[in-house]
Amino acid sequence: MVFSKSLTGTEIKKRLSIPSNIRPSLPSFNRSHAVRIKLMYGTEIWPIVCTIRKKGYKKPVFSGPLWRNFVISKKLRIGDRIRMYKVHDGCSDCRLEVGKPTATSNRELAMGASANESLVEHHTYNGKRKRRSxxxxxxxxxxxxxxxxxxxxxxxxxxxxxxxxxxxxxxxxxxxxxxxxxxxxxxxxxxxxxxxx
Incomplete structure (x- = not known):
């Protein structure tokens, strides 16, 4: 396993930040700031753009419409755990697995934010978070x-x-x-x- 991460709202709506220490496991950027990675999810291959900053901290991220399409298609939600593995076959560069958290009640299922819903989190005075559409x-x-x-x-x-x-x-x-x-x-x-x- 290359890395594992629980998805946040930003990662659902915009970009998935990847730990910089796994950059050697990714395909070579060849002096560019972007590379297209072929991710295997189940039996499907998904092309995803992986970018790094041109200057400064070179942290890789999956972003853009290809990442967003993947998120929407797979109905990823906040709190889902994503796992990435290095693959040594000729078709794909990495394999993704998504672990869905188990909801303890129907209320928790109803409160889950899917990728195509726009939810905003707010901090209330007692420190609890409140979700709103x-x-x-x-x-x-x-x-x-x-x-x-x-x-x-x-x-x-x-x-x-x-x-x-x-x-x-x-x-x-x-x-x-x-x-x-x-x-x-x-x-x-x-x-x-x-x-x-």
């Missing part, structure tokens, strides 16, 4: 922006304005008003552009 992250970001806009509008009032509620009584009135203003502004810009033509 990209969509949830965007919603939270949008609500923060709306809240900041509301605070700016209140400061323009001399600080005397209170948080307004819409007719249904919820606190999204200003959010809807901001959205209307944005749409009206876009319409006005479109009309002006049409008049210029």
């Amino acid at each position: 990209k969509e949830e992250e965007e919603k939270e970001k949008h609500s923060r922006v709306v809240q900041q806009q509301h605070e700016v509008m209140n400061r323009g009032d001399g600080g005397g304005a209170s948080f307004t509620k819409n007719s249904s009584g919820d606190e999204n009135g200003n959010e809807k008003n901001c959205e209307k203003r944005r749409k009206n502004k876009k319409r006005k810009q479109r009309r002006e552009a049409e008049q210029r033509q």
